[in-house]
Amino acid sequence: MSVALVAGSANPALADSVSRELGLPLTQRVIERFPDTELHVELLESVRGKDVYILQPTAPPVNESLVELALLADASRRAGAASLTAVVPYFAYARQDRRAKGRESVAARLVADLIATSGVQKVIAVDLHTSTLEGFFPTPIEHLSAVPLLAAALRHYAESAAVIVAPDLGAVKLAERYAGLMGLPMAVVHKMRVSPEAVKVAGVVGDVAGRTPVIVDDMISTGGTIEAAVQSVLAAGSRPEPVVAASHLLLVGRCVERLGDLGLRRLVGANTLPVSIDIGLHPEVVDLGPLLAEAIRRLSCDQSLAEMAWRG
Ligand code: R5P
Numbered sequence: 252m253s254v255a256l257v258a259g260s261a262n263p264a265l266a267d268s269v270s271r272e273l274g275l276p277l278t279q280r281v282i283e284r285f286p287d288t289e290l291h292v293e294l295l296e297s298v299r300g301k302d303v304y305i306l307q308p309t310a311p312p313v314n315e316s317l318v319e320l321a322l323l324a325d326a327s328r329r330a331g332a333a334s335l336t337a338v339v340p341y342f343a344y345a346r347q348d349r350r351a352k353g354r355e356s357v358a359a360r361l362v363a364d365l366i367a368t369s370g371v372q373k374v375i376a377v378d379l380h381t382s383t384l385e386g387f388f389p390t391p392i393e394h395l396s397a398v399p400l401l402a403a404a405l406r407h408y409a410e411s412a413a414v415i416v417a418p419d420l421g422a423v424k425l426a427e428r429y430a431g432l433m434g435l436p437m438a439v440v441h442k443m444r445v446s447p448e449a450v451k452v453a454g455v456v457g458d459v460a461g462r463t464p465v466i467v468d469d470m471i472s473t474g475g476t477i478e479a480a481v482q483s484v485l486a487a488g489s490r491p492e493p494v495v496a497a498s499h500l501l502l503v504g505r506c507v508e509r510l511g512d513l514g515l516r517r518l519v520g521a522n523t524l525p526v527s528i529d530i531g532l533h534p535e536v537v538d539l540g541p542l543l544a545e546a547i548r549r550l551s552c553d554q555s556l557a558e559m560a561w562r563g
Contacts, residue, residue: 253333254551255298257323259307261316262525265340266306268540273547278303280326282319290315292322299331302551305371306543309343309362310524311503317343317362321369328370336550337371338543340523341470341499345380348387363387375546377523377539378469378498381421393556395546397498397521398425400537402432405465408494408517414438414462416493418480419450422468429467429496438464440480448504450475452483460488463516470499471520474506481513492516499523500534507532 257278258266270277279295305327307320320337327335347358366374367389374392379385385392415435417426419442430437438457444450464484471477481493492514500520502510507530510518518534520526526536542559549556 253301254547255296255301255303255327255332256547257294257298257303257305257327259305259316259319259323261308261310261319262306262340262522264525265308265522265538265540265543268522268538269306269338269544269547272540272544280323282323290318290322292319292326294323294326294330297330298327300333302334302336303327303332304336304338304375304547306338306340308339308341308523310341311343311501313343317365321365324366324369324371332370334372335370336373336375336547337366338375338547339366340375340377340521340539340543341501342376342379342384345384348381348384359384360387364389366390373550375543375550377521377542380469393546393550395542395556395559397523397537397539397542398428399432400539400542401467401496401498401519401521402429404519404535404537405429405433405494405496408519409433409435409463409465411435412462412490413465413494414457414459414489416440416455416457416459416464416466416480416484418442418466418468418476425469426467429465433465435465436462438484440483442476442479448473448475450479452479455483455487459484462489464489464493466493466495468495468497470501471495471497471506471510472501473504474502474509478509478513481515494519496520500526500536502526502530 344358344362415430415437417439441453496519
């Protein structure tokens with residue numbers, strides 16, 4: 252196959268993993284910054300006539316990662332790529348998918364447009380905040396999921412007396428998937444967000460008493476949602492030492508401290524974003540390199556992704 256794998260700088264470990272799985276070295280490139288902070292990218296190898304896959308989650312700092320992705324796409328397009336696919340395991344701005352108060356931007360739509368405008372013809376995404384975001388992209392999108400892999404990892408920590416907990420109403424469908432895969436009951440925390448860092452809880456729906464809570468979300472950002480969920484399930488009589496899982500471990504702001512104070516049995520996540528091993532929480536991080544490599548392999552041979560073993 253005539254494939255080139257170009258990695259941005261947002262998640263080098265994941266890029267190495269995908270490259271290893273595919274047995275395909277990363278295309279040499281330069282990513283540098285001009286004195287005025289502008290980014291500059293250059294591909295050091297030819298991609299002419301190749302199916303180019305650009306791996307770049309829009310990881311924090313999200314605007315830097317996004318512009319890097321767009322510049323790498325533009326450079327690949329101008330260098331004669333036969334096709335251009337952006338592999339964006341974490342899609343930032345996803346939570347800004349509607350105008351909640353008026354006079355706001357629908358940033359998720361704009362960002363999807365920006366990615367397409369840079370020359371990207373197809374996007375591979377993982378566990379988008381909502382599946383309706385698929386319709387925001389003018390390009391075709393392959394929506395993969397880390398949930399089956401995370402559910403498999405969670406089996407080590409969740410015994411039969413466990414309960415899957417959705418930490419807010421938006422996570423109900425996700426929790427249903429985990430509950431189905433793991434054969435566990437589920438409960439829902441009724442959360443309301445009062446600011447970007449703070450949430451308050453109105454109650455828990457479902458039976459958590461005497462059970463080990465396994466709280467699942469698509470992303471953990473400041474940790475406010477998980478903290479509120481843990482406090483509410485404990486108040487509702489759950490066992491201590493909750494287990495927490497998410498596809499995207501942003502862990503920004505006071506998140507590590509917050510989670511550190513919750514007495515978690517385990518934090519389980521995927522490596523859509525770089526996770527520092529020094530954070531002290533000792534998360535179990537599931538490598539998505541094999542999943543993304545298989546998707547790339549299949550797409551480059553026009554094979555269906557529907558039969559992928561790990562597809563959610
Ligand atoms: C919200 O709808 C998301 O699914 C997450 O629950 C939320 O974004 C997590 O943010 P934080 O960790 O800052 O509460």
